[in-house]
Amino acid sequence: MAAPGSSPIAIAFEGVSGSGLVPTPVLLAGMLRASEKVSDLIFSPGRPPQVEIHGQLTAVDVSGASVLSADDTRRIAADLIGTNKQAINTLREQGSCDVSYGLPGMARFRVNVFIQRGSCAIVMRVIPTVIPGFSSLRLPPQLEEVAQVRNGIVLVTGGSGSGKSSTVAALLDRINNEHCYHILTVEDPIEFLHNHKKSTVHQRELHSDAPNFVLALRAALRQAPRVIMVGEIRDRETLEILLEAAENGHLVLSSMNTVDASKTVERIISSFQPAEQQSVRDRLAKTFRYIIAQRLIPRTDSGGRAAVVEILKSNSRTRDCVEQGERPGRTLLDAIKNSENEGMQHFDGEIAKLVRSGIVDLETGLCFASNATVLGQELARN
Numbered sequence: 001m002a003a004p005g006s007s008p009i010a011i012a013f014e015g016v017s018g019s020g021l022v023p024t025p026v027l028l029a030g031m032l033r034a035s036e037k038v039s040d041l042i043f044s045p046g047r048p049p050q051v052e053i054h055g056q057l058t059a060v061d062v063s064g065a066s067v068l069s070a071d072d073t074r075r076i077a078a079d080l081i082g083t084n085k086q087a088i089n090t091l092r093e094q095g096s097c098d099v100s101y102g103l104p105g106m107a108r109f110r111v112n113v114f115i116q117r118g119s120c121a122i123v124m125r126v127i128p129t130v131i132p133g134f135s136s137l138r139l140p141p142q143l144e145e146v147a148q149v150r151n152g153i154v155l156v157t158g159g160s161g162s163g164k165s166s167t168v169a170a171l172l173d174r175i176n177n178e179h180c181y182h183i184l185t186v187e188d189p190i191e192f193l194h195n196h197k198k199s200t201v202h203q204r205e206l207h208s209d210a211p212n213f214v215l216a217l218r219a220a221l222r223q224a225p226r227v228i229m230v231g232e233i234r235d236r237e238t239l240e241i242l243l244e245a246a247e248n249g250h251l252v253l254s255s256m257n258t259v260d261a262s263k264t265v266e267r268i269i270s271s272f273q274p275a276e277q278q279s280v281r282d283r284l285a286k287t288f289r290y291i292i293a294q295r296l297i298p299r300t301d302s303g304g305r306a307a308v309v310e311i312l313k314s315n316s317r318t319r320d321c322v323e324q325g326e327r328p329g330r331t332l333l334d335a336i337k338n339s340e341n342e343g344m345q346h347f348d349g350e351i352a353k354l355v356r357s358g359i360v361d362l363e364t365g366l367c368f369a370s371n372a373t374v375l376g377q378e379l380a381r382n
Contacts, residue, residue: 021072022063024079028103030062032126037304039161041109041124044116045070054304055161055296070119077113077120086207091115100189100205110191127191131173132166138307139167142343147174149289152314153246155233157258158294163307164255165191165231167294171253172229176201184225186216191231199227217241221248230254236271243280246287260347260370261291261312262332265322285323289314295347297354297368300361306354308368310347312336348375355379 021027031041031051040052048059048067080101081087090097096114101124103109110125134144146154154171156164169192176183181199188206195201202223210216213230214237220228221244228245230238233256242252258264265284272280291312296305312318317335326332336344347370354360362379366372 021068021075024076025103027062027076028109028124029106031060032103032106034058034060038126040126041122043068043073043076043122043124045073045119045121054298073120073122077122080111080122080124081113084207087113090207098189100191108191108193110189127165131169131192131194134170134174137163137166137170139170140309140311140343140345142311143171143290143292143309144174145343146171146290146292147178149251151246151249151251152287152289153242153252153254153284154290154292155264155288156253156255156292156294157261157264158255159257159259162294162296164294167292168229168231168253168255169194172227175199175227175251179226181226182224183227183229184220184223185229185231186210186213186220187229187231188213213238214241217245221245221250225250227251227253232256239268239271243283243287247283258293260293261310261336262326264291264293265332281323281325285319288322293347295368297351297360298364299359300364301359306359308347308350308354309345310336310350311344313339313342313344315339315342346370348378351375352378 027049028041031049032038034051035053037053038051042050042052042057045068049062050057050059081097081099084099087097087099091113096112099111099113101109101111107129108127110127112123114121134141156167158164172183172194175181176194176197176199179198183194183199183201185194185201185203186206187203190203190205194203204210204216206212206216210219213234217228217230217238218241228250230242230252231254233239233242233254242254246252256264256267258267268284269277269280293310295308297308299306312332317339318332321330321332321335333346336346351360351365351369352375355362355365366376369375
C-alpha cells in the first residue's frame with residue numbers, strides 16, 4: 001500500500017518500446033561479456049549501459065545501445081518485471097521494487113527497479129550460477145566450523161556490495177553438504193539456488209511465495225526446519241521472530257547492513273524499545289553464535305579487492321559484553337583481541353597484515369580501518 005498521504009507513482013508499462021534497443025537478453029549478455037568480474041549492471045536515462053567491476057563503473061558498448069532514453073530504461077524494466085503484478089504495484093505505490101531475473105546458461109540477477117526524476121532506473125546485481133566455496137571467497141578457514149553449529153544465530157554483516165550474500169550462500173552450502181537437515185530460506189528475492197544434497201532445501205521468495213517476511217517466518221516455525229536462512233534482517237519484527245526461532249533450537253543464518261560486530265549488536269538492541277532492551281540483550285547473549293563482518297579493500301596489484309573479515313564468536317567474554325553492554329576495558333573489540341586463539345579476529349588486525357604483506361597500500365588500509373589513528377601508530381612501530 002502507498003504511504004499515508006501519498007499517491008501512486010505514474011508509471012506505465014503497457015505498450016512500452018525503446019528506440020531501436022537490442023532485445024534485453026542480448027543486451028545483458030553483451031554487458032556480462034565485458035569482464036568475468038562484473039558485479040552489477042546499471043541502466044540510467046541519459047547514460048550508456050554500465051557495468052561495475054571492482055567497485056568502478058564502466059560504460060559498455062553494445063550494438064544498438066549507446067545513450068539510453070527514458071523509453072529504453074522503461075522497456076528494460078518491463079522485460080525484467082514481466083507479468084509480476086505485485087512488483088508492478090509495489091513500483092507504482094512505493095517507487096521501487098525487487099525482482100529476480102535469469103539469463104539461461106549465463107547468470108541470475110537480483111534486480112531493483114526504481115523511479116528517479118519521473119523515469120525508470122535499474123540496478124542488477126549479478127548472482128553467480130555456481131555457489132561459491134570457502135576457497136574462492138578466500139574466507140578464513142576457521143569459518144568452516146560454522147557448519148557444525150547446531151542452533152543459535154549466525155549473522156554475516158557489512159556494507160552494500162561487501163559479499164554478504166556470497167558468504168551466507170557458502171555457509172549454507174557447507175551445511176547442505178554435511179548434514180541431513182531440513183533447510184528453509186526466506187528471501188527477497190531468491191539469489192543463489194540451492195539444490196537438495198544431504199539436506200532438503202526449500203526456498204521461499206517474497207511476493208511470489210509469501211506476502212512478507214513476518215508471515216513467512218511465522219509459518220516457518222510450523223514447517224519443522226532445522227536451519228532457517230533469512231536473506232536480510234530489515235526490522236524489529238523479523239529480529240523478534242529470529243530470536244524466538246533460535247531460542248527454540250533452530251539454527252538461524254541471516255545478514256545485516258552494519259559495519260562491524262559491535263555496531264551489529266548495537267543495531268539489534270536499539271531496534272527495540274528502551275524497556276525491552278535489557279531483555280533483548282539477555283536473549284541475544286544466549287543465542288548468538290557468530291557475527292561475521294566483511295569489507296572489500298582494493299589491492300595494490302589492480303587484481304581486484306581483498307576480503308577482510310572480522311569474526312566475533314560466542315564465549316564467556318563476548319556474551320558478557322552483549323548482556324551487560326560495552327564499557328571501558330570490557331568492549332567486544334577487547335574480547336576479540338583476547339580470544340584470537342579461539343579463531344576470532346578484528347578488522348584492523350587483518351588490515352595491518354595486508355599492508356605489511358604489500359597486498360594493500362598504507363593509505364588504502366587506513367581509509368578502510370575502524371580506527372585509522374591506532375592502526376597507523378601500530379604500523380609505524382613495525
